Amino acid sequence: MKSNRALAGAIRRTARERLQSSTVLWKDYKRMLRSRIRRAEVGRWAVILYPVLLLGTLGQRASNELFVLLLTLYCTATIFGRAGKFASTLYRSADLAFFMHVPVTDTDFFDYEWPRFLRASLFVWFAAASVFVLVAIRRGAPYQSNLWAAMASATLQWLVVVTLCVILHLLPPRFMNLRIGVSIYALGFAAIFFPAEWAERLKTIIGPLPTAWVPTVFERGVLAHDTSTLPRVVAVVLLVGLLPLAYQRVRKAYPRFELAYPLLTARVSSWEEEHVGASKERLTTLEGEDHADQSAVARAVAPLAAIQIAIFALGGFWLD
Amino acid sequence: MEIVLESVSKKFGSLRALEEVWLTIGAGQIVAVVGPNGAGKTTLLRCLSAIAAPDAGRIFYDGERFNRGRVDLRARLAFMPDFPLVFPGLTVARHVAMMLGLYGVEGDGAAPIVTQHLYEFDLLPLIDTRVGQLSRGQIYKTALTALLSVDPELWMLDEPFASGMDPGGIAYFRRQARQAAARGRTVLYSTQILDVAEKFSDRVCIIHRGKLRFFDTVANLPAHDGEGSVLEEVFRKLREEDA
Numbered sequence: 008m009k010s011n012r013a014l015a016g017a018i019r020r021t022a023r024e025r026l027q028s029s030t031v032l033w034k035d036y037k038r039m040l041r042s043r044i045r046r047a048e049v050g051r052w053a054v055i056l057y058p059v060l061l062l063g064t065l066g067q068r069a070s071n072e073l074f075v076l077l078l079t080l081y082c083t084a085t086i087f088g089r090a091g092k093f094a095s096t097l098y099r100s101a102d103l104a105f106f107m108h109v110p111v112t113d114t115d116f117f118d119y120e121w122p123r124f125l126r127a128s129l130f131v132w133f134a135a136a137s138v139f140v141l142v143a144i145r146r147g148a149p150y151q152s153n154l155w156a157a158m159a160s161a162t163l164q165w166l167v168v169v170t171l172c173v174i175l176h177l178l179p180p181r182f183m184n185l186r187i188g189v190s191i192y193a194l195g196f197a198a199i200f201f202p203a204e205w206a207e208r209l210k211t212i213i214g215p216l217p218t219a220w221v222p223t224v225f226e227r228g229v230l231a232h233d234t235s236t237l238p239r240v241v242a243v244v245l246l247v248g249l250l251p252l253a254y255q256r257v258r259k260a261y262p263r264f265e266l267a268y269p270l271l272t273a274r275v276s277s278w279e280e281e282h283v284g285a286s287k288e289r290l291t292t293l294e295g296e297d298h299a300d301q302s303a304v305a306r307a308v309a310p311l312a313a314i315q316i317a318i319f320a321l322g323g324f325w326l327d
Numbered sequence: 328m329e330i331v332l333e334s335v336s337k338k339f340g341s342l343r344a345l346e347e348v349w350l351t352i353g354a355g356q357i358v359a360v361v362g363p364n365g366a367g368k369t370t371l372l373r374c375l376s377a378i379a380a381p382d383a384g385r386i387f388y389d390g391e392r393f394n395r396g397r398v399d400l401r402a403r404l405a406f407m408p409d410f411p412l413v414f415p416g417l418t419v420a421r422h423v424a425m426m427l428g429l430y431g432v433e434g435d436g437a438a439p440i441v442t443q444h445l446y447e448f449d450l451l452p453l454i455d456t457r458v459g460q461l462s463r464g465q466i467y468k469t470a471l472t473a474l475l476s477v478d479p480e481l482w483m484l485d486e487p488f489a490s491g492m493d494p495g496g497i498a499y500f501r502r503q504a505r506q507a508a509a510r511g512r513t514v515l516y517s518t519q520i521l522d523v524a525e526k527f528s529d530r531v532c533i534i535h536r537g538k539l540r541f542f543d544t545v546a547n548l549p550a551h552d553g554e555g556s557v558l559e560e561v562f563r564k565l566r567e568e569d570a
Contacts, residue, residue, distance in 0.1 A: 011428030015421040017438040022420065022454045025442055035452035105412040107378045109429040110401035266395070268378050 070203065071142045075222045076210045078138045080195035082168050082218040085131055088188025089168070090175040093124050095185065097261060099269035107268060117261045121254075124172075131168045136161035139225050146230050156229045163243055164221040170250040171217060176257045217246060328354050328388055328403060328480040328513055330375065335384035337370050337537075344370040346537040347384070352515070352530075354480075357508050359528035360517040361558065363565075367537040368517040369408075372483050375515070376406035388481075402430060404481035409490060411470035415459025419450060419469050422458050426473035437476060444472040447499045464491030471496075475503055482507065484516040488523050501527060521558040531558070535565050 026032045096102060097120060106116045139157035144150070175184060198206060213219055220239040228236035332350040336343070344367045352358055360368045373379040375386065377395040386393040388400050395401075413422055423441055427433075445451045448468040453461065458469060467490040474482060487500060504514045508529070518524050524531055525545050533541040541548070541561065548557045 011424040011433075012421075014427060014433065014435075014437060015418075015424035017435040018420045018424055018441050019454060021438040021442045022445060022451055025446060026451055032452055036454075039452050039456050101412065105414070108376070108406055108408070108412060109426070110398045111429060112398055113395075265380055268373060 069199075070206075071145055071226070072210055073198070073203075073206050074138045074142060075219075075226055076198060076206055076213070077195055078135060078164075078222055079210070079213055079216065079219045080191055080198060081134060082131055082164060083213070083216055084188045084191035084195060085128065086168055086171045086175065086188070086218065087184045087191065089124070089128050090172045091185025091188055092127070093120075093172065093176065096120050096124070098266065101269070103266065104269050107266065113262050113266070114258065117258055121258075125169065128165065128169055128172065132161050132165040135164040135221070138222070142226060143230060148230050153229070156225065160221050160225040160229070163247065164218070166247040166250060167217055167221060167243060170247055170253065173250060173253040173257055177253060177260075217242075329390070330481070330513065330515075331387040331390075332375075333385045333387070335371075335374060335381045335386060337367075337374055337379060337381050343537045345374065345381070348534075348537075348539045350532070350539060350542060352513060354513055355508050355511045356529040357504060357514045357527065358516075358530045358532055359524035360515065360532045360534060361519070361521065361524045362517075362534035363562070364519075366534045368534055369485055370537075371534065372406060372485055372515065372517060375481075376404060376483055377401055378406065403479055404483065405430075405474050405477060405479045406483040407467075407470055407474055407485065407487070409486040410463070411467055413458045413466055413470065415457060417458055418455050419445070419458060419461075419472075420454040422469060423473045423476065426470075427476055430477045430479070432477055441472060441476045444475045448472060448496050449493075462491065464493060464496065467492055468496050471500060478507065478512070480512055482512060482514045482516075484514075486518060487516050488518050488520050521556055521562070525556055525558055533558075533561060533565075536569075540565065 026036045136157055139160050143153040143157055198209060220243050224236045224239050227233040330352040332348050335345055335348045337345040360371060362368050370379060374381050393400050427437055450468055458466060508514055530544055
């Protein structure tokens with residue numbers, strides 16, 4: 008799908024020529040151009056700046072442990088939040104409503120949304136890099152070499168989050184992921200005010216989570232040269248190595264069920280929710296060979312999804 | 328493009344939006360789909376544009392089975408909902424260009440055609456204005472500009488006469504639709520305005536409670552002695568049947 012800028016340019020040129028032939032129209036055009044309000048980017052920047060300011064404020068007094076805990080909680084919440092948002096985008100968004108009206112394939116729509124999903128998740132890299140650099144500075148570690156290690160670790164952390172988001176998509180879309188994400192964000196916010204011993208206990212509890220692997224490796228392995236974190240490095244690499252495979256599976260399996268026009272009544276929406284996945288057979292019957300391979304794809308991804316969930320739930324324990 | 332519906336049904340939960348609709352529409356016609364609110368008009372248009380998949384029955388375009396996977400057939404039709412879907416951040420020029428690109432219309436040759444439609448719709452001074460800043464009628468006319476410029480074989484419009492368009496825009500749309508039908512295009516639109524349906528259609532398709540109740544020319548509707556239009560009389564009788 009292309010934005011067709013060349014044609015837009017040609018339309019503008021032709022239209023402006025036409026407008027210039029009439030004083031009234033040209034004045035109207037100029038007036039409209041002047042009154043054009045640029046979209047306020049303030050909101051978006053506030054969203055980015057808020058965590059930075061929070062980090063800066065916390066940096067005055069908070070411990071490294073708290074930073075790592077917050078990063079882990081933030082990344083865990085982001086996995087659910089972004090997975091839920093991605094599912095919403097793919098199955099019940101205004102974008103979907105628009106593209107259902109034009110002759111593009113479902114795969115085209117997926118390919119249009121995928122880079123947007125990646126870009127939207129890049130804030131994880133930014134947050135992780137900030138925390139790792141801060142932790143390295145506060146530990147008094149040599150600046151330059153640790154800066155590169157922090158960047159590399161942030162990239163790995165971002166890839167871990169993206170991989171786990173995609174793995175969640177191997178299961179039937181669960182829009183409640185978004186709610187789980189919001190709950191964990193709330194826990195992260197509350198953790199800022201926890202007494203030190205609570206924070207330490209929470210950090211131990213969530214330590215086995217895959218989102219804690221990279222921070223642990225950076226904190227103990229890179230900065231403190233603790234070789235016992237090596238299994239975690241291997242686990243991270245293996246997990247991230249699954250990303251291309253998981254991405255291909257998710258792309259092939261889209262849509263997991265019959266796409267429904269997302270701007271329907273609440274009653275219809277709730278009915279669709281109850282029947283998630285149930286209409287695949289009907290879709291296959293109706294659409295014949297076009298989607299005949301979908302059930303096979305779904306069957307093939309199920310064991311992989313189960314393994315990934317197991318890794319997600321238990322992986323950290325056997326690493327220790 | 329010949330359209331054939333064979334026993335098309337669509338349910339939403341327990342709600343029967345369409346019930347065994349059989350219909351054949353020849354090319355080069357303007358067809359008004361009329362019916363009370365919730366009759367199934369929009370669902371019919373959605374099924375015809377593959378936005379909704381029928382639960383049962385089949386749809387054929389020129390003898391070819393139609394479904395969402397048939398992007399080649401979907402490229403030959405366009406459906407405009409009553410509230411056109413747009414990317415509010417795009418300017419009018421970019422939105423129209425994007426739509427043309429999605430329908431495979433490329434090259435500078437399209438620009439004069441688009442410009443002419445924009446001029447007729449009084450949208451020319453707005454080419455660099457973001458769609459999100461336009462009024463509902465102007466958004467509809469922007470979307471309509473894209474449809475007219477693409478000029479697909481089948482035009483489907485949901486409530487174009489209740490879209491907020493000004494009289495000039497409506498008149499231009501009617502002229503274009505008439506010319507399109509003369510070129511062999513099929514124009515299918517839904518409306519609640521019975522006068523419009525009577526005067527601006529070759530055939531009328533009456534849907535009531537998801538069922539097709541009538542499909543023919545207005546002249547073939549049963550005559551009546553009472554006041555009001557023929558279609559008003561038909562709807563009065565349908566309501567009486569319900570009661």
